[in-house]
Amino acid sequence: MLKLGLIGKGISRSQSARLHVLLGRMCGIDVTYDYLDSEKIADFDLIGQLTACAKDGYAGVNVTHPYKTAARKLIQRRKRLPEALGAVNTVVFREDGWRGDNTDYVGFMRGYRGQFGDQAPGTVLQMGAGGVGLAVAFGLHGLGADRILIHDKDADRGHELVATLKAGGANVAFIAEADLSDAIRNADGLINCTPVGMNQYPGSPIDAALLGGQKWAFDAVYTPVETAFLHSAQKAGLSVMTGFELFFFQGIEAFEVFSGTQIDGDAARVEYFNAYPEALTG
Structure with a gap:
């Protein structure tokens, strides 16, 4: 037992x-x-x-x-x-x-490789700097991301994650609200590590109008699996990885x-x- x-x-x-x-x-x-x-x-x-x-x-x-x-x-x-x-x-x-x-850290890397193979993450914009955001951001660093851009409505929490990642050797920066749209448009990958998109918090953390030209997207939300964010990303031509x-x-x-x-x-x-x-x- x-x-x-x-x-x-x-x-x-x-x-x-x-x-x-x-x-x-x-x-x-x-x-x-x-x-x-x-x-x-x-x-x-x-x-x-x-x-x-x-x-x-x-x-x-x-x-x-x-x-x-x-x-x-x-x-x-x-x-x-x-x-x-x-x-x-x-x-x-x-x-x-x-x-x-x-295991969030190693699980994210294992899931990424299973979904995207050897594709390099590139420059990644991540929404959310909480517990799962911490693990996923370190996973991005482990996967060899060129640059990790962090945005969180709680700027102090976002800056704390940036400092933690820098201590781990990552190339990382905090993105303020004023610079967020440009960062989203210019990113290779987009990640949602906020609760937005969950059944009890419907919606998308990223405006669908900003999607297109990026390569891939991941949503940590898995209830539901088919989130509004991933639906819009897929419609815009991005490869996607679900929270499942x-x-x-x-x-x-x-x-x-x-x-x-x-x-x-x-x-x-x-x-x-x-x-x-x-x-x-x-």
Whole structure:
């Protein structure tokens, strides 16, 4: 039995449990996956919850909003996690201590390569500097992006991400609102790491009139999979990558860390869509 869970706030709509249970079934492993929602736990405390999970026999847990940064400060990183990447979304409990990883980071790179092959990211404009934005931006750096341009309505948060990326060696700059339209038009790639486009936040973070001439687009939103942003990008001739790819590959990466197994991504995709065909559209 592999006991897993997810720690976060307002996580009732997460699809992580069904993905991890399915991956376990593919490997012949019985998996349980619990949602540990801080909104439903009295006097919630992250270190206390992690300690309780370790004592209760969990092999590991995923950590999501708003606790990824706090988890990074508590947990020794794994070797593949960039030193400057200040967020952890996967915690493994070992006898010799807890280990942290960020599978959003490696999952984004794996999804990008699967979708776009060896195509270089080029100059990329990213909307959003929150937790997933942090991981995706480091993924862009790992993929060899020429330049990363960050915009966030919270300028302080945007500048903080820029400083973090610079500390990691990236060529990066913050884009103010006044310069945003030109940056979008001149970019090779466009990324949405804001909640805009989710079922509860409909719309697109980028005006469709600015699309055309760029090469590719990615939307971290995966509920729905077919977002207004990606629909407009595809209509304008861009190649697109959906948020499902990030969800899927970060989940596979996390399961591999938890279980010590290797997952055939193509086989897992077939199994998942056979079991949950609605995931194709969100």
